[in-house]
Amino acid sequence: MNKVQAAILASRSYPTFRQRLSVHDCRLCGLHAGRTNLVVDRGNPAARLLLIGEGPGADEDRLGQAFVGRSGRLLDQMLLETGIDPARDVLIANVVKCRPPENRRPTREEAGACLPYLHRQIALVRPKILGLLGATAAEHVLSHDPGRKMSKIVGNCVEVESLPGMVVMPLFHPAYVLRNPRKRGEMLDHLMGIMARL
Numbered sequence: 001m002n003k004v005q006a007a008i009l010a011s012r013s014y015p016t017f018r019q020r021l022s023v024h025d026c027r028l029c030g031l032h033a034g035r036t037n038l039v040v041d042r043g044n045p046a047a048r049l050l051l052i053g054e055g056p057g058a059d060e061d062r063l064g065q066a067f068v069g070r071s072g073r074l075l076d077q078m079l080l081e082t083g084i085d086p087a088r089d090v091l092i093a094n095v096v097k098c099r100p101p102e103n104r105r106p107t108r109e110e111a112g113a114c115l116p117y118l119h120r121q122i123a124l125v126r127p128k129i130l131g132l133l134g135a136t137a138a139e140h141v142l143s144h145d146p147g148r149k150m151s152k153i154v155g156n157c158v159e160v161e162s163l164p165g166m167v168v169m170p171l172f173h174p175a176y177v178l179r180n181p182r183k184r185g186e187m188l189d190h191l192m193g194i195m196a197r198l
């Protein structure tokens, strides 16, 4: 880790962290090679809900904002349906900040290289509720067995020793709901559960 990365991780406020990371030419993993923009987040850092996805897609890479493609639009729609304002009530980020080629899952090495940024994000935002969108976010934030089925944990509050006082809930990834529209109702129920706790 070089001095710039150390300074990013030492940021004492979210705006400082965000500004430093968004302009940093991070090359800690190979994903830097294909990126147009390093994507830090989208939404309100003062919100009590932090949602974590997998990584930027093509639209996010192009625009430099998290969840602004088809999945993001579906997510916003479902949040609004449950009374959560995506611009006011949520901050959305990803496990990796640079787009994996062909939208593949980030490798363990890539995610491992990027996780210190996510951990600092969580520490600075200190959300009341942390929603983990999909298996990759659940795997890396909960450090659980990657083979463990999402269906066993999705929609349930999980205790995480390193995140005391935080409600942590694995959720479906909106891209999964796009592919499986019958899961939309279940996802809405989970978001209602979050809304009730906010």
Ligand code: SF4
Binding pocket: 026, 027, 028, 029, 030, 031, 032, 038, 096, 097, 098, 110, 113, 114
């Ligand atoms: S994915 Fe993360 S660790 Fe890899 S180059 Fe981008 S910001 Fe750095």
